[in-house]
Amino acid sequence: MSLDSPNSYLKKTHCILGYKGQTGILSYLLTLDHKRIGVMYLISTMTAFLVAGLLALGVRTELLSPEKIMVTPQQYNRMFTLHGAIMIFLFIIPSVPAALGNIILPIMLGAKDVAFPRLNLLSYWLWIVGAVTALVAISQGGIDTGWTFYTPYSTSARPGVIAMAVGVFILGFSSIFTGLNFMVTMHKLRPPGMTWFRMPLFLWALYATALMQIIATPVLGITVVLLGVENIMGVGIFDPKLGGDPVLFQHFFWFYSHPAVYIMIVPGFGIISDVISIHARKHIFGYSFIAFSSVAIAILSFLVWGHHMFTSGQSTVVNVIFSALTFTISIPTAVKIYNWIATLYKGSIQFTTPMLYALAFIFLFTIGGLTGFPLATLATDVHLHDTYFVVAHFHYVMMGGLVIAMLAGLHHWWPKFTGRMYSETWGRVACALIFVGFNITFLTQFLMGAQGMPRRYYTYVPEYQIYHQTSTAGSYVLGLGFLVMLLYLVHSLFKGRPAPANPWGGATLEWRCSSPPRYDNFETTPTVGDPYDFSDLRYDPSIGGWISNDAPVAAGKAS
Amino acid sequence: MGDDHHHGPLAHHFDALEQQSQAATLGMWLFLATEVLLFAGLFCAYTVYRATHPEVFEFASKYLDTKWGAINTVVLIASSWTVALAVRSAALGQRQKTSILLVLTLFGAAAFMGIKGVEYSHKFHRDLVWGLYFNPENAKPHQEQIEAWKKEWAREKAHEGYGEEEIAIRPASADYGARDPELSPPQSSAVPIPPLQPAGSAQAHDDETVGPVYYSLDKVRNVHQFFGIYFCMTGLHALHVIVGAIVIVWILLRNVRGDFTPEYHTPVHLAGLYWHLVDLIWIFLFPLLYLIG
Structure with missing residues (x-):
């Protein structure tokens, strides 16, 4: 098959958007192919992103003025709760592992599929069921507890909370099954020659993520089960009226949800490692340090949950310990940042769209990381707790970090799994809009947060209005950037130039199979080398992609 | 890629049955780890509330009938044994024996659930339940119970x-x-x-x-704290017993159909592992709930 030109290949067979004789919608919905499941995940999570993003724009619009603009305070509370809950549970957590990970992981590994394709499909359908259950929560009047569902407010028999708890439980299992599948795949389906230290760093990151998904998510599961049971039956575990302890809920919740922020961000680290190395045409610096720092983050992430509860009445000793442990997380994180910068140093940096996102990531994530310090410091946290400073901090980490990394990965692998190139020009324009819009939106939130603007409030004193208006203006620029991105990506699907097998010159295995890959990925099990050694590749202008030095006349470019 | 050269139980993305079986086993162990962690939340809640209200727990535990708990422990351990033997006989290709042992395991599951039902109905009759529906008036110990104490x-x-x-x-x-x-x-x-x-x-x-x-009135008034935890833990466990029994029924049907050979009997093995987990969790629940009074 590799003898066909990309275009005829695309028409003939095994396209990601329709294998030969399998183009119906059902062939998609019931597929066991990891690439198709990944594409379904991508479409679904991006839809969730769109919905939650529009909710965010609604929240920002309402905050243009301290008075009512379009929603009541009650509706406003529901809006930001849904924004948070959808973003976290339906988009950020599954976005990189379940969408990009599903598409790329087996190919990168040199495997034909993930270890358990049926479980993979089940995991996707659990996501759908979870999302539908969340819709039920909305139809029951929505929830206004914030995405953290703190008790006792959330235990006062709110039907929406019950549905949301069920939804989050189901989504949790979707996430567990993805992590479990990936971990087993990486343990048992590595082809000969693919040793642990020849695995691309994206795979190491997914491994660390899978570890956290498996260990942390069940605790969320039991927490939301107890929350639901508390609401339905009044079991008295979290409800102080019945002898329960509401702070215990916070412990349970953050025992999951702190590792969860690393479940969100660590796959992003993996993408950045790969994108930076490939688009700087330079071997990754400090491979094993980056690999192990992912695992170190995964382990440390379980020891810091108490830093969300500095003001909840924990003992001072506990606070000091959690504060100190929180600082240690900065070590493996900084190891990554320095290694990326060292990789860029003297590299021949190609300012492609994925690379622009990767560079934006380093900038934004560093801000997000550094603003974590005042929050991890006990004395300053008392002032900053529950202000816009926290909101800005985690948006820099989650959006400036993970979403930007995800966009880097999406643009990096888009040609691989769709078989089409997008417009570089428009890609750069969208990246610039997103970068500028993002900073306008959230830098201002640092300022007003430091001055005391509390988060989640519907109204505010006039001094904050200029910040809120600037932030809202930024969010519109951000929204415009995503709109542009949506347009050129959809356009590329229909009008894009057919993608060569290796448009960026990557040395990892996924660039060795055709774009898009055939059903079982590789015709023959590929030989595995150093994933960051680019010396074997040269650019072939006739196909607009990179080919191996060893096989100059292969791949029948003449046709 | 068609399924035209479908080699029995070997899926297309594995090279050998051995590799497939290893992957499935590792997957099952990871799944069991998540199950343990699911219960870990409840064990954690148990620890917190027992540490903060030791007197309530010790007193309330007296309401549980150690005899039934002990019988159930024996029943589950015995069923764990029969399922372990079933895995062995499946590995030896003794189909009929495997079926018999799986049926015995199912009897164990049924007996456990029956006894659990008897225990639950005793508690429900006396409103010895969790916070919202708890009625301290009915929770007062009976005369014969007091005599026993x-x-x-x-x-x-x-x-x-x-x-x-x-x-x-x-x-x-x-x-x-x-x-x-x-x-x-x-x-x-x-x-x-x-x-x-x-x-x-x-x-x-x-x-x-x-x-x-x-007993004291304070203790009677607060036993719902114990029973909240009790019903959460044993309820979730009972749910696992039911799921485990369903899995074993499915394995039994596949065994009768002749799906398993000495080369390929991974599903029996995995179902056995799951059943051992169900057993193991009960082994922790029994002393923590029944034997602390």
């Missing part, structure tokens, strides 16, 4: 070296119903009990050793 108490005291007559002078009125029929007045939070002096000592003892405090 008295005997137990006398045995303990005799063991500690108290004289027989000292134990005997405990007034019969020290039981709850005779003295204090109302639960509402908070001042009578404990049944007043004359101090008991151990032989050869004139010293008064602290609360725990003084007199036959079979």
